[in-house]
Amino acid sequence: MDPVEQAHPSGDTAGPWERVLPGEALAPGGLTKVLVAGRPVLLARREDGAVAAASPVCPHRSEDLSGGRVYMGAIDCPAHHYLYDLRTGVNLYPRNVFPADLAARLEPLPLYPAKEEGGWIWVGPPEGEP
Amino acid sequence: MGKVAREMVEKAGINVEQLLKKLIAAAGAEFTTFYYYTILRVAAIGMEGEGLKEIIEDARIEDRNHFEALLPRIYELGGELPRDIRGFADVAGCPDAYLPDSLKGGKSPTGSSLKDLLNVLVEAERCAIRTYSDICQFTQLKDPRTYAISAAILNEEIEHEAWFSEFLGEGPSGHFRRGKPGASPHVAPFMTADHK
Numbered sequence: 672m673d674p675v676e677q678a679h680p681s682g683d684t685a686g687p688w689e690r691v692l693p694g695e696a697l698a699p700g701g702l703t704k705v706l707v708a709g710r711p712v713l714l715a716r717r718e719d720g721a722v723a724a725a726s727p728v729c730p731h732r733s734e735d736l737s738g739g740r741v742y743m744g745a746i747d748c749p750a751h752h753y754l755y756d757l758r759t760g761v762n763l764y765p766r767n768v769f770p771a772d773l774a775a776r777l778e779p780l781p782l783y784p785a786k787e788e789g790g791w792i793w794v795g796p797p798e799g800e801p
Numbered sequence: 802m803g804k805v806a807r808e809m810v811e812k813a814g815i816n817v818e819q820l821l822k823k824l825i826a827a828a829g830a831e832f833t834t835f836y837y838y839t840i841l842r843v844a845a846i847g848m849e850g851e852g853l854k855e856i857i858e859d860a861r862i863e864d865r866n867h868f869e870a871l872l873p874r875i876y877e878l879g880g881e882l883p884r885d886i887r888g889f890a891d892v893a894g895c896p897d898a899y900l901p902d903s904l905k906g907g908k909s910p911t912g913s914s915l916k917d918l919l920n921v922l923v924e925a926e927r928c929a930i931r932t933y934s935d936i937c938q939f940t941q942l943k944d945p946r947t948y949a950i951s952a953a954i955l956n957e958e959i960e961h962e963a964w965f966s967e968f969l970g971e972g973p974s975g976h977f978r979r980g981k982p983g984a985s986p987h988v989a990p991f992m993t994a995d996h997k
Contacts, residue, residue, distance in 0.1 A: 740935075742931070749935070750826065751826075751893070751894055751895065752896070764924060764928070765897075767920065768896075768899075768917075768920050768921045768924050769896070769899060770899050770901070770902050771902055773899070
């Protein structure tokens with residue numbers, strides 16, 4: 672893999688994007704962990720081909736999500752099978768079946784902006800960061 | 802512990818500690834699900850709920866059977882159950898299958914509350930299917946005994962999901978109910994205690 676590069680693909684000016692992985696290295700349903708600006712980031716390719724970038728740490732019990740699976744557009748935590756939507760980060764399961772008071776406590780999975788361009792996967796800064 | 806049994810699995814390339822973590826999590830999920838399904842079965846009352854009671858009972862008893870079938874494999878491989886049952890519940894590999902809010906207070910499930918109950922059940926089974934699919938893939942062609950136990954459990958979890966999804970209108974599965982509650986047609990051969 673080429674070294675990580677900082678750039679502004681497509682003329683983006685919202686902050687530095689980093690070129691992190693050749694697109695072909697991540698098959699549909701694939702997961703991998705990369706370092707972006709010194710911090711670990713989970714890359715996932717959904718079944719529909721879109722890429723997503725997220726924290727690799729499950730908000731439930733801090734398990735490493737890189738050992739999980741992509742499941743119907745979500746990341747399935749290998750430890751307790753909590754599901755997080757790779758488009759929004761929202762907990763899908765057990766939020767959909769938990770009592771309301773417990774569902775309200777389920778933290779979302781932090782996501783990073785991600786895109787695929789020029790054959791590469793690019794990851795942007797988390798929202799709220801320059 | 803089965804010394805050679807463990808060595809063979811290690812030599813096949815499996816990280817046994819990682820496998821034990823998966824098996825203990827699966828056993829914990831079966832044990833806690835047995836508990837929560839007891840509450841859900843109790844709640845399956847009234848004109849609409851009563852029809853669900855028997856299959857909840859089948860799934861409840863079979864989940865306990867799954868725990869029984871996993872237990873010897875954990876110890877054969879050199880693992881053990883957590884000393885404290887609270888710790889065991891904490892490492893359970895699937896979320897707790899709580900009684901839905903809409904059935905609090907002993908209400909009979911009907912309409913949307915019946916659907917809430919079914920969703921808890923079907924999602925718990927889907928979590929179990931993901932659990933055993935993972936263990937099967939982890940052990941396939943490397944640990945035939947763990948694979949066979951997990952595949953047998955997976956067969957029953959798939960049937961459980963189908964029972965509940967039929968009630969949700971997701972289409973037929975072609976299954977028929979058990980001849981007796983919790984018969985475990987796939988897992989019974991792996992239960993070391995007498996199971997008839």
